[in-house]
Amino acid sequence: MTIHLTARTMALAGLTIFGLVTPAMAEGPAISTKWLDLTQSQDDCLTKAEAAVTATGFEKIERTQQSRYGTADGYTGAIRCISEKAIVMFVVSGNDRGTAERASMELFKAFVGRAASSR
Numbered sequence: 001m002t003i004h005l006t007a008r009t010m011a012l013a014g015l016t017i018f019g020l021v022t023p024a025m026a027e028g029p030a031i032s033t034k035w036l037d038l039t040q041s042q043d044d045c046l047t048k049a050e051a052a053v054t055a056t057g058f059e060k061i062e063r064t065q066q067s068r069y070g071t072a073d074g075y076t077g078a079i080r081c082i083s084e085k086a087i088v089m090f091v092v093s094g095n096d097r098g099t100a101e102r103a104s105m106e107l108f109k110a111f112v113g114r115a116a117s118s119r
Contacts, residue, residue: 030097032104034090036112038083042066045081045088052110053077056103075100077107
């Protein structure tokens, strides 16, 4: 087993030296999350969620019983309404952590308004 790990480590080091593996590839996607207490019905939350996803520029809206999703420029944004747990989740994933963070804040603001703060 040690031989496999050593060989694998050497292969990864070699690929890195030749520029075939970048730090971004090794890190994986960036994910940003926020949440709120759910204070409205599931249906009202989903209506607001879809409006927020659309208003922030996400397209190709997907709908599930608890969530509204959209994609834009390699990023996926989602708002999940979970009435049984009284929570609303905001999630954005993509390549850059800063961009994901800004996009999740925009989703949050579009859902609750500019004056609200997230947790």
